Amino acid sequence: MDIQQTVKTGTATTAGTDQFDAYISPVADLLHQKLCIPSYQRPYTWSVKNVRQLVSDIQHFRSAGHYRLGTFILHEPDFTDSDAQGTYQEPGQLEIVDGQQRYLTFGLIILALSTRSNELDQTLSEPLLNRMQSISIPQRRDGKSETNLRTNYDHLLQVVRAWSVEELSDFTEFFLKECSVVVMEVKDLDSAFQLFDSQNTRGKALYPTDLLKAHHLREFTQTSSSREAILDTVRKWDAHEPAEIEHLFASVLFPIKRWTANEPVPDTGFRAEHVDMFKGIRQTNTPYRWSHMALMAKATVDHYRATNATLRQYGVVDEFEFPFQILQPIIDGEMFFRMVDHYIAETRKAGIRRISKWDTQPGDTEPAKELVNLLAKLDELPSGIGNRYTRELFDCLLMAFIDRFGWHDVRLAADKLVKRAYGLRAKLQRINKQSINIHARDGHSKTGLTGENIFAKIALAETPDDVLTLQDPNISEDDKRRLKSPFQKLFASVAKESIP
Known part of the structure; x- marks a missing residue:
């Protein structure tokens, strides 16, 4: 039966x-x-x-x-x-x-x-x-x-x-x-x-990202007749650890989008009800004007890749990838998976990781040399939950800057942004999600930075200098003395290395 x-x-x-x-x-x-x-x-x-x-x-x-x-x-x-x-x-x-x-x-x-x-x-x-x-x-x-x-x-x-x-x-x-x-x-x-x-x-x-995978795979199968292309996309996704993909969305992309829009990150984090944030332009529908720029960029990239397929294969010409931006519309289907590959590579290069010591595999992207010294100091800090929240805030600030300007002046920017993130740690003995949300969206009052959403500032900045000249938090010598030794070392090194 x-x-x-x-x-x-x-x-x-x-x-x-x-x-x-x-x-x-x-x-x-x-x-x-x-x-x-x-x-x-x-x-x-x-x-x-x-x-x-x-x-x-x-x-x-x-x-x-x-x-x-x-x-x-x-x-x-x-x-x-x-x-x-x-x-x-x-x-x-x-x-x-x-x-x-x-x-x-x-x-x-x-x-x-x-x-x-x-x-x-x-x-x-x-x-x-x-x-x-x-x-x-x-x-x-x-x-x-x-x-x-x-x-x-x-x-x-x-x-x-x-x-x-x-x-x-x-x-x-x-x-x-x-x-x-x-x-x-x-x-x-x-x-x-x-x-x-x-x-x-x-x-x-x-994971909520599994729902995104399902949605974008359906869109891909509706717009592509190439079974090999679909298989290749699935292989690349499965080559990444599920927890790494989830971390990318839950701890980097999702908070950046929320904080830039002056919205808090919910205590429950990135959940199924938020996946629509990473859906966008369906190529099977008539697009609205806001989607035209992304579609034109995709058409240009696709034309270049198709025209120069053989030259690209033999390394005669450089690769040409879509200019992904976290705050710009997502094109459903294949482009979503290319976006994931792009940001996993970028976050690895920026030293953004879901565990304190990344287990690199052959072919993994090593952190950029400009960031190695700073990342080593951050890894020495205690691993308490408040410090983890602070590190995630810094990771998001750094990724927002890189997403806006690429790798121009990234060392100076990292020194500036680590002071912004860890300035809160210098003022508060206990850090929770609420204090991180306040500091990210408006500048915590304890740091003397109220009324300034730094993520919105980065999103609107035209040059790296617009970020490098932002006000630093008010960290006194007494604040530094109250901190534990690893934090004292961090602030001392940042102050010294920030001088061009």
Whole structure:
């Protein structure tokens, strides 16, 4: 019996709205569905520890007679052609918007159990083998999914082979018939994404940036017929750590946009309700005048790249990239992914990172030599939460300057901006998100800089000198003496190095 039959016959609890249908489905029925994992999903990340815990939970709840294994969000895609991962989507096939980690792990459990199917009663072996035929495990060339899938499968094989026939039979029957999930079949993808962060009991919840990836991939597939170009875009995205992309948006791009517009960064940070800030010009629609400049720049860049493709390939002419600006409109689709690549490279070069010591990989961008000394001093500072907030403020100030002027006078600008950011640290013993918001938008009263939104100043500056001549915070010698040694060293070095 498949899921649709289960719902119709009333053997599952169902509920429905205009946006989605919700019902409870046994694992056996879920695995009998035509399901696929869309290209915007992150790699399979579950470890042996996660798998061991899941098996242990199933065994533990066997005595209770039933076990609920979380929620799945499913969506029927609007296209039936090849998706960006090359997995053919059949008519009626549903995408797993949320639940892929559990779905793939369920599949591994089924595969491991099937190796001993000949020892089971036919009432169990037959549905077990049928489910094995229905499971779709995609090939992901991300270097992580296949490794984790193989490692977890090997572990499950060891576990299953150690069971007695009785244990094998009991587990298989309970897993297929008495373990269930809540399924939400959502009518449209945007509604599916609105549900994402309340789901996943074992796996990691989606980042808001995963929603952006999904949106811009859909736009890309509608405006490009090149499957290879789409595949290349997905590979580049997956080559970046998800947490690094999330940090770029949550701790750099999002705060810069908010503070420049004189809006505070919410205490809850960058969330799903903010993703529209990084959507913009849809090439399938008639553009408004505000979008004309960005579209003309894209047309110029695309023409140059196409005309000089061979010369670019052999390094005869320089690369020519779109002049991205954080505060300018985003062109949906391919340009979004090119923007992400651009700002990841820029933030790495600027020493902006989500951890105190960046684990560089071959090919990673090293910090610019002009910033190495200052960054080393910042890395020596204590790692408390107030200092982390202050460092993120400085990172945003530096990135806003680089975004406006490139790398002209970046050392002098960094010295100026570090005084602006850490001037607050010299005045306050405790720094929280509210004090950072005040200082970023209006200048904290303790620093003597009230009434000056430095992000707006940078956004309107015409030359680096307009930033370099801004007033410094009022930091007295008494303030410096109250600071701990690393801060004293920072302010002393900045004062000395700021002299051209």
